[in-house]
Amino acid sequence: MDTLLDIFSSANFWAAAIRIATPLIFGVLGALLCERAGVLNLGIEGIFVAGAMAGWLAVYLGAGLWGGVLIAALAGAMFGLLHAFLTVILGLSQHVSGIGITLLATSASYFTYRTTLPDVSSPPRIIPYQPIAVPGLSDLPFLGPALFQQTLFTWLALALVALVAFVLYRTPLGLAIRAVGDNPASVEAQGLSVRGLRIGAVVIGSALMALGGAFLTMSAFDAFFFGMVNGRGWICIALVVFASWQPGKALLGALLFGAFDAFQIRLQAEIGQVVPGQVFLMMPYLLSILALVLVARKADYPRALLQPWTKGQRH
């Protein structure tokens, strides 16, 4: 029991939880935007990889950290545009297109990495984002040290939660996005473009997903590894359901998840001798499955999710 208490009362633990949660926050926000508009984006896993690779490579080639962020977002937006073209314009299967985008984005990233750096044996490093102190906040007891260890990239994620929530609930644009994911006919009948809204949401959402990947190579670590995304994208898709497609709950879900993951890492240090490490590594995936199963029945899916829309379509 002492051990548990030690873990939960340590600022380091919470700092780690927030760090683990950050890429998920980006991913869940991105998936949420897409799905609110009625489009499932299973390209997320590959877009994470693309964001991680593109952001890192841009910095490695001298673009600067914020340049890297921009490049990563652009890479994500590009794959989002492709997904939107296939699913919104052509009305093709969102499942298949998403899987295809994941395969394409992943292989394109790996190919580019290998082609740009054919001869490296160990992954080259960059100087990533550094933790920053926020005047005032960092001096808070307990919370201060937990937040003090975060980089600007994490603060960007938190700011985006507020921004996405504001846009969704406080602007006519958000109203239209929520409407188009529920009943596209309502949007068309009011003279707005169903396609325009959906394409926009998918492109922006995909850019956010790519930032989640970029966080991994530019803040959490300092290099690009094969397989480093490791299912984080899929976990985000489960978390969106868990979060009922609400940005606030998405933040909460990601933080809960981060806390659990940070906890299992520390637990592993404590009891790793008796329990194989893989048991701990399985936990995030099993937890996501459990979360999905628990909320699935009462989940309030956007009604038009997965439904293609053609102009002038009647029910």
Add this chain to the structure above:
Amino acid sequence: MSLRLDPREHAPLPLRLLVSLLAGLVALLLVAIPVMAAGANPLDAYVLMAQGAFGSMFALSETLNRATPLILTGLAAAVAFRARLWNIGAEGQLYMGALAAVLVGSGFLQLPGPLAIPAIMLAGFLAGGLMMVIPAMLKLRFGADEVVITLLLNFVVILFIQMLIEGPLKDPLAMGWPQSVPLVAEARFDKLIPRLRMHWGLVIGLVAALILWLMVKRTVLGFEIKAVGENKAAARFAGIPVDATMLKVALISGGLAGLAGVGEVAGVKGYLSADLSPGFGYSGIVVAMLAGLSPIGSVLAAIFIAAVFVGADSMSRATGISNYLADLVVALSLLCVLVGSFFLRFRLRWQSRQEV
């Protein structure tokens, strides 16, 4: 003049074949861009790929060897997608099938020789099937989305396998490598031709494709799967047992992926390791889509995808271009065939607009 779309009443077989062929072709043509970006001549690369895949008896054997698991994972995806059951977990099911083969066939159980192969196949089928029946039941019982669950289970399974082959199943004679104890000799598949790696798993894949084709065309189960996949509400209203049909599909689909794992263990490696499959489960999705979910088509599509992988490996050795080029071709094939399916649904027509 303006372009307009007319819905097609019917997409004839030659058109569907053409779309699949073109999808593969366009994907191959598109990778000329990354090949040039890598500083090579695309034409040379294509020739090297073709030689590497089909240029010799050895190359052909390698291609068919590679196609063997892809036929089975392709069939796994095809049968599930027909019922609109999104099984993206063939990778995990493949490993579970391989694990079951090792558990049954490595001497823990004393099996009479002739029974060894049927036993590992049955075990592999059931283990893979169970791995898909679980998410299918979660879908039916709790409404949980099977896409995400099967995807996540892939990661769980591979960790589970790693745990076992570094632990209780670890081969003490493998000089520290994390791999399982080997299958007994009676449980190994014979080679089809001496000194070539092609093995009887290929025949199993072909037979499975034939059985599935028969099921789709001629059986009540095939009829019911189609009805459930195309319109669940109407199928239920007409008295088709929708849930039971979904579970049967899950068992068959997961089982086929499990058989792919059995084949890799019994026909190629002889033991289980965590690098048994370089993504055969995911490539199976591409195979199924390229095949238009047709069982016979899956065989052809699997050979195509296998040729791309084997050819790209060989080309990569000769030119230094990364063999991730093969993954690019596979991904592009999927997207191209998806676009192609649009042209199966609609006909493009130029139409002159009348004066207003």
Add this chain to the structure above:
Amino acid sequence: MTEPNLLLSLTNITKRFGALVANDDISLDLREGEILALLGENGAGKTTLMNILFGHYVQDDGIVRVRTDAEGMTTLPPGSPGAALAAGVGMVHQHFTLAENLSGLDNIRLGTEALLSFGQRATARARIEKIIAVSGLEVDIDRRVADLTVGEKQRVEILKALYRDARVLILDEPTAVLTPQEAEGLFAVLRRLAANGLGVIFISHKLGEVLAVSHRIMVLRAGRKAGELTTAEADRRAIADLMVGKALAEVTRTPGSIGKALLEFDNVCLGKPSTRTALRQVSFKLRAGEIVGLAGISGNGQTTIAALLSGLAVPDRGTLRLYGQPMTMTSPRRLVEAGVARMPEDRQHDGVVGTMSVAENIAIEEVRSPELSRLGFLDRNAMRARAESAIAAYDVRCPGPDAEARLLSGGNVQKLILARVLEREPRIILANQPTRGLDIGAQAEVHRRIIAARDRGAAVLVISEDLDELFALADRFLVVHAGEVAEAGPADTLDRATIGLMMAGQSRTTEPLAQ
């Protein structure tokens, strides 16, 4: 007195869908303060015409002009709902175009404010409340649309148009979902709006309400304008002939001989009691040789009753007796095997698998029977033979047994379903909205088949929102309201007003019984 200003003018509109000419050279004018009824059978082209006007469809020929200012008329670009809205055309579709996850207020605001702004909720609310006060369209605009009744949703739809300063309001079959009394309320609102200068186009296939509310009537038939006249000079008989084109033989019906009860609902309860569709203590009997009509406004429990009779649901409490035996376990297949013919409410969605062939759709309920399969293998020849005889006997118009069912028209899909369920000579028949959306010829055909089955001794339950249909078919009436089913009595003792009151929830016993 000068003639009121022209608001809207359609000139020579033509629209083709493949070989079908949905609108053939139709012209139409609408003036301020006028209620124009667009009358015609299903499939006459009314909705197509209005969808062109509103920009959902692009016409092949012809122009749409709308008054945009005091000076004159502007031509609308084809295919642009945005342009139609901006020009002051508002449309209330038969299927509401509302986002159910938003409030009424947000649905009305949707698309009226700059997307990237802070929004004008308060201003919008004030304006909407004013419109409600003037028009009498009472509705709580802060509730989620999902929680509103159908009538309230319709009011939100009309408010949407008025909020955008519509000068022309198009209503597509607005009374289909209303009780006769609610419809009266709607007419009062429309008259009030017209008196303030709004032009209204009222689409309907019901002659009675058209005569009650409109100033002028235009009749469409088979895509062409069949006639145009002022309501004051309209003659019921003449308009009916214009609509139908030729005098159709009435479906004749002789009293049947009623036998014993084949199916009984005994105090059946099903569903969450808080919902309107939940059944409360429902008891009734279906007897051999009798057609029972179930009247009611949609969403009052009809779907639940149909689900029970289709084998898709079991009662929470109470008993369902089939041929005198309580049914404890049920499934669609058990009912099929027990001789229950079931026609689904939404025939395209629940009735056929569009991508399967006509033959497969005819066989689908009995594919496991020994006539159609052996040891799990299909007998394709037997399926084809059955389909061929069904196509001939029921006059299903299709390219052949192998054609995909999605290619069939609504009427032919219904004939396919009739062939599937009636060929077995069922003893009990559930006909749920049997002719919704069918043209008059197909309607008569379906009615004839249902009556023939009754004459053969089947017990029939007809569920319909169309009172005319029920009066044409039913020997006896039940009325469902808020999940309670009331016995209304033999058809010849009843009139529409009585049924209408019962549909609105008033008890039959408060009315004097007709002799």
